[in-house]
Amino acid sequence: MPEATRRHDEVLADIARFAGSSLELPEVLERIVERAAALTGADRASIWLLDRSGQHLLPSALFGMDSAFTDEWKRHPLPLAEERLSQEVIATGQTAVVEDATIDQRTDKASVEFFGDQSILVVPLARRGRVIGTLFVNHVRQRYHFTEEDTETATTIAAQAAVAIDNAQLYGEARRLADQLHRSFRHAGEALATGADVGANLENMLQLAVETTGADGGALELLEEDHRTTYAIAQAGRAPDEGVARSRFPLQGAAGLLGTLELWRESGPFSDGERALLAAFAGHARSAIEHARLYANLQEERKRALQAERSQAEFSSMISHELRTPLALIKGYSATLLRPPVPLAPERTRRFIEGIDSAATRLQRLIDNLLSASRLESDMFTISPQPLEVQWLVQRAVSAAAVLDQQREIRVDLPEGELWVLGDADQLAQVLENLVSNALKYAPGNDPVRVSAARDETRVRLSVVDTGPGVPREAIERIFDKFFRVGDGASTEGTVESQGRSATTQPRGLGLGLYICRRIVQAHGGRIWAENGPEGGSVFHVELAARANPGRDLT
Numbered sequence: 001m002p003e004a005t006r007r008h009d010e011v012l013a014d015i016a017r018f019a020g021s022s023l024e025l026p027e028v029l030e031r032i033v034e035r036a037a038a039l040t041g042a043d044r045a046s047i048w049l050l051d052r053s054g055q056h057l058l059p060s061a062l063f064g065m066d067s068a069f070t071d072e073w074k075r076h077p078l079p080l081a082e083e084r085l086s087q088e089v090i091a092t093g094q095t096a097v098v099e100d101a102t103i104d105q106r107t108d109k110a111s112v113e114f115f116g117d118q119s120i121l122v123v124p125l126a127r128r129g130r131v132i133g134t135l136f137v138n139h140v141r142q143r144y145h146f147t148e149e150d151t152e153t154a155t156t157i158a159a160q161a162a163v164a165i166d167n168a169q170l171y172g173e174a175r176r177l178a179d180q181l182h183r184s185f186r187h188a189g190e191a192l193a194t195g196a197d198v199g200a201n202l203e204n205m206l207q208l209a210v211e212t213t214g215a216d217g218g219a220l221e222l223l224e225e226d227h228r229t230t231y232a233i234a235q236a237g238r239a240p241d242e243g244v245a246r247s248r249f250p251l252q253g254a255a256g257l258l259g260t261l262e263l264w265r266e267s268g269p270f271s272d273g274e275r276a277l278l279a280a281f282a283g284h285a286r287s288a289i290e291h292a293r294l295y296a297n298l299q300e301e302r303k304r305a306l307q308a309e310r311s312q313a314e315f316s317s318m319i320s321h322e323l324r325t326p327l328a329l330i331k332g333y334s335a336t337l338l339r340p341p342v343p344l345a346p347e348r349t350r351r352f353i354e355g356i357d358s359a360a361t362r363l364q365r366l367i368d369n370l371l372s373a374s375r376l377e378s379d380m381f382t383i384s385p386q387p388l389e390v391q392w393l394v395q396r397a398v399s400a401a402a403v404l405d406q407q408r409e410i411r412v413d414l415p416e417g418e419l420w421v422l423g424d425a426d427q428l429a430q431v432l433e434n435l436v437s438n439a440l441k442y443a444p445g446n447d448p449v450r451v452s453a454a455r456d457e458t459r460v461r462l463s464v465v466d467t468g469p470g471v472p473r474e475a476i477e478r479i480f481d482k483f484f485r486v487g488d489g490a491s492t493e494g495t496v497e498s499q500g501r502s503a504t505t506q507p508r509g510l511g512l513g514l515y516i517c518r519r520i521v522q523a524h525g526g527r528i529w530a531e532n533g534p535e536g537g538s539v540f541h542v543e544l545a546a547r548a549n550p551g552r553d554l555t
């Protein structure tokens with residue numbers, strides 16, 4: 001092989017090597033123009049690239065000129081319209097040869113004179129079938145006749161330059177993409193940290209995936225809890241047409257499949273590179289979803305823990321208040337009785353003793369309710385059913401409740417003859433006692449509280465009626481829930497404030513009485529509910545299965 005050819009091949013191999021390297025583009029292009037000049041024996045060589053508008057040429061690498069001059073020039077893109085030679089090469093995609101620059105129609109005479117150009121070779125830089133710029137090779141010292149081989153060499157060099165530009169742009173694109181991804185995930189992370197809508201973030205991410213790969217559209221679908229159906233959490237672009245090329249990626253979570261990312265494109269299937277990119281998107285979408293779920297779970301748990309903590313604290317303070325009030329009364333009355341400064345009048349003494357008795361009953365009721373509530377929830381809760389006569393049951397409950405307000409009349413209105421039910425005497429008496437106590441407590445004033453009973457073929461219905469404020473309609477079911485109290489923000493979620501009643505105006509309580517009533521009645525196979533009377537006041541009904549008089553007929 002002749003020396004010149006060997007050197008030629010070596011230089012070309014050299015160019016190919018650094019064109020494919022990850023060097024920064026300007027440096028690669030500088031090296032290319034330098035080698036281009038050397039290989040063709042030219043004095044100058046330069047690469048010009050079209051800008052985005054296709055209207056200007058950017059001098060991207062210049063060899064053989066004063067560096068101060070080239071730096072200055074690099075800052076000023078040339079309008080393509082003023083560059084006839086470049087125009088021709090870019091339009092035709094063909095190499096242009098200028099044997100004598102001084103007379104050739106296509107040269108800019110001012111520049112020819114300035115640089116002293118004699119012969120010029122202009123080769124198109126083509127990338128994927130599109131001309132993106134030009135490679136100029138200029139002979140200044142003397143006219144030069146470009147050989148076939150020179151043209152070929154310049155064309156090869158131009159092709160290498162195009163590869164380098166391609167690489168650099170791909171690399172730049174990849175870096176831009178990585179930046180974009182990074183930014184979008186940082187935003188996703190920030191959004192997650194502030195609890196913002198993960199759906200919007202996934203939507204952005206999908207949009208980014210669609211734009212980056214030039215897809216027509218895409219969808220991100222999540223698996224429902226049943227693990228069979230899916231729902232779209234994000235969509236972008238337009239819906240897929242029949243037969244369009246699709247790419248689908250599973251979003252594989254730590255605990256199983258979360259969903260899928262799918263993109264489609266009319267113009268043809270996705271390349272391996274694009275698929276790799278989409279797989280990365282799928283990976284990021286997966287972790288965004290997993291993080292969001294984790295975050296939501298944590299939030300939920302934290303909320304529950306806080307709520308539990310709060311209600312426990314409130315409950316304890318309520319219990320201690322409820323226990324302390326009657327205790328303080330007992331203490332106060334007994335202390336006065338034991339150390340009278342002056343002898344007490346007999347009726348005062350009696351009032352004080354009644355006061356002690358009533359406070360002790362309140363305490364007892366409270367403790368009974370607390371014990372009942374925990375017993376009702378334990379496995380040990382059983383009922384010992386026996387035939388009970390309703391009048392006896394009602395009287396027992398009424399006398400127990402009456403202690404709370406000895407001034408109030410409790411009117412009992414029962415039908416003629418005996419009524420029997422089957423049940424646990426203590427428990428059913430507790431139900432009635434709670435209802436009558438509530439009526440006395442929540443319906444202040446002097447109006448009597450009424451307790452009545454009625455029966456049909458199969459059922460006995462007991463009703464406790466008062467003339468108080470009644471129960472707000474929206475709370476009428478919930479008053480039977482554990483700890484629910486009307487107007488009490490402290491112990492309930494979704495508190496009902498109504499009819500001027502609030503935590504401060506309504507009598508204190510634990511919100512356990514009606515809960516216990518319902519549990520007991522349900523354990524007896526019966527029903528309990530509340531209504532508001534037509535003229536105000538509340539009505540509580542308890543319905544139990546009727547039994548025949550066991551003395552006469554034991555069926």
Ligand code: ADP
Nearest residue numbers: 438439442470479485486509510511512513514
């Ligand atoms: P407590 O009386 O300890 O608050 P209960 O379970 O007995 O608990 O009652 C739950 C809630 O139902 C009470 O806080 C009260 O708001 C309402 N309530 C119960 N009985 C009546 C009544 N007779 N009239 C009006 N409201 C009532």
